[in-house]
Amino acid sequence: MQTLAISPLTTAQAVVSMLEVNGIDTIYCLPGVQNDPFFDALYDRTNAIRPIHARHEQACAYMALGHAMATGKPSAYVVVPGPGFLNTTAALSTAYAVNAPVFALTGQIQQAMIGRNVGLLHELPDQLSIMRGLTKWADRLRSPAEAPGMVNEAFRRLLSGRPRPVGLECAMDTWARRAPVELIAEPARPDPCPVDEEAVERAVKLLGAAARPLIVVGGGAQEAGEWVRLIAEMLDAPVMTGRMGQGVLDGRHKLSVTMPAGYRFWGEADVVLAVGTRLQPQQQNWGLDDSLKIIRIDIDSEELDRQRKPEIGIVGDAAATLKALANRLAGHNAKRNGRAEAVAETKAAAAKRIRETLAPQIGYLEAIRRALPEDGILVDELTQMGYAARLAYPTYKPRTFLSPGYQGTLGWGYATSLGAKSARPDTPVVSISGDGGFLFTAMEMATAAQHGIGVVAVVFSDGAYGNVRRIQQQSFNNRTIASDLRNPDFVKLAESFGLDAVRVKSPEELGTAISRGIAKGGPMLIDCPVGQLPDPWPLVQVPRIRPRKS
CATH class of the missing domain: 3.40.50.970 (Thiamin diphosphate (ThDP)-binding fold, Pyr/PP domains)
Structure with missing residues (x-):
């Protein structure tokens, strides 16, 4: 040293x-x-x-x-x-x-x-x-x-x-x-994490023989996208991305699927390769049985068998381990005739259902996607648009879809987006919030103005904690309580902090406003009033698809 x-x-x-x-x-x-x-x-x-x-x-x-x-x-x-x-x-x-x-x-x-x-x-x-x-x-x-x-x-x-x-x-x-x-002249170095070659060899043989393999990626795979793509293409295996795994594989790739399509693949899979993910909804909610073999790759040894011991557990860095796996897979890989076509059909059917169920949200998300460049960052929130984004927003690059994960931290979005933008000042950053969550950190518009942090913040305002109100209406006989909100004029509020601000009334106007905000480069707020939006939870709260318990 x-x-x-x-x-x-x-x-x-x-x-x-x-x-x-x-x-x-x-x-x-x-x-x-x-x-x-x-x-x-x-x-x-x-x-x-x-x-x-x-x-x-x-x-x-x-x-x-x-x-x-x-x-x-x-x-x-x-x-x-x-x-x-x-x-x-x-x-x-x-x-x-x-x-x-x-x-x-x-x-x-x-x-x-x-x-x-x-x-x-x-x-x-x-x-x-x-x-x-x-x-x-x-x-x-x-x-x-x-x-x-x-x-x-x-x-x-x-x-x-x-x-x-x-x-x-x-x-x-x-x-x-x-x-x-006595100052130390060198930065800290990570502890070495060697590849478990023996476990990789066993994983290659199990994956190569699988008839219906499925890959599930989480936040721990964000630096391993190249190897995820290569293995997926060799296996003709769909790659399911949850909240934290978005961007590991380009959302436009034919094998990239979000949770609704992934749910169907989970029900038919014989081998699952899980990389840097807790597999929490899949294991706890979607079900396990003895016919499903799981290979888990995780840097945290405690994570591997937290819920059920996998068939093969590999402790290691995702990129290094997948590289070793990819380099050995060709010698063990079976042909899967028609698998790619089946993936495309299931993916298309799931996308159709999402669009039919959440049409208003999808319209706005498509406008955001068109306005953001490929490397643009979207920061979601605990809001109706954020819930839909996790199911339907196509993410193209790693670390360009930021979500609070299982913590579900209401109000995190705007301030978090300021940090993302200050770290990557040349990358456009859009945050999406509801009117409830946005006011948790709305005063940080002063921070954005003072430090020139050019986030484009979109507030979808419906005058309520919308998810809470819907649950009260549907499950508690419309006995709504503590869920309605009195809002300021968001445009005037933002302008008082020195931000550019505008109100829009349609997806087309939203896309135009985002493009203008990105082009100007300064902090901006867009108020987008919406009515009560369709319920996303039927797409999330699904029954067990593998009901037989081990």
């Missing part, structure tokens, strides 16, 4: 230096007294690390989340302790759910007072325990000398294995403490 000459530094200076060494060029932040020395140290390095300060701590963490999801690389945020840190925990739990490498850096009260419950400003009974419950690793900085090693350890853990968030906290007096520090 290469180090630099020992020199007197504060803990804050050492941390900022190591963030820079590890490639952090943007930090999402909201300053406060417990972190004053950190921001003073950051001031001297703003040529290398750009601070983007938000109007609420939740947005700091959401922006870091969007940055990490759009790039696949570590991102960082820094906030004050206590309520400041707690305000970030919805985003931190979402980062945990979607396997995003987010580095949470928080302040603390004076080091000698931690855990004494004396009632100091922003004191929590045990902040570090809360942080540890929402990350894969968290610790406390206690001195300047240990800062370089601990920051690099945080990044090593971010880069190794399952890429979940990590955290460090530092007491307000420790930030300013000065001592001789």
Whole structure:
């Protein structure tokens, strides 16, 4: 490990230096007294690390989340302790759910007072325990000398294995403490993850002999698209992409299918290759039986048999493992006459049903898809348009469809899209929200304007928490409660923050407005009033298709 000459530094200076060494060029932040020395140290390095300060701590963490999801690389945020840190925990739990490498850096009260419950400003009974419950690793900085090693350890853990968030906290007096520090000159490296050659050989033989293979990909396959495509074409196997797997295989590819078609293929498959996915809806809801053989590839050994032990479980990096599998498959692969035609027919039938069931949503989604270039990023939300997008929006490139995964974090979308755009400033970014979710972080339009973050935000406004209201109408005899909303004039609200804003009334007008917003490059809000939209849940809440239990 290469180090630099020992020199007197504060803990804050050492941390900022190591963030820079590890490639952090943007930090999402909201300053406060417990972190004053950190921001003073950051001031001297703003040529290398750009601070983007938000109007609420939740947005700091959401922006870091969007940055990490759009790039696949570590991102960082820094906030004050206590309520400041707690305000970030919805985003931190979402980062945990979607396997995003987010580095949470928080302040603390004076080091000698931690855990004494004396009632100091922003004191929590045990902040570090809360942080540890929402990350894969968290610790406390206690001195300047240990800062370089601990920051690099945080990044090593971010880069190794399952890429979940990590955290460090530092007491307000420790930030300013000065001592001789030996900085580390090299960034952290991920732990090696060799290919399990023996397991790959067994998987090749099982896959090659399959009559009706199916591939299921999740977020863990985002860097393995080339090998997924090659294996799918060799097997004539449909590739099912859920929320987190969209973009692994180009949505226009003849073998790419979303969940409704994938449901039908799950019922007939004899071998499933699952890559970087929990397989939660398939295993828990769609059913398992002894005739279905599952091969799982996952970087997390605990994930392989969390619900049922697979026929073959392979712990490893998705891209490296699939490359090894692809290179051996030809020697074991059987012919599957007519399989490609059957896939096309099933895919077409599922697409027809989606269009007939969700015609208004599909019209708007098609307008968004036409307006966005191939590498344009769409950030979905817990809204009727977002639910439909997970079923029907064709994603062409990896990391261009961002979703909160199983956490289902209402209100995450707009702030997260700001992080994605700041990380990839040359890539168009569109966020879609309902009127309920958008107001969770609407004040971050000020952040977009101040920092020139050119997200095009679309608000589909129906004056309600639409999904809640529909359930109350359908399942509770129309006893609607706490679901209607009183909204501001979204156009005037956005204009008051300095954003370009427009109201549209049709898919055609929406597409035109998005194109204009992308061309102008500045932040924009589009208000799109809609009535009550068709129910997407019949396409999602489907009965077990493999009813025989093992």
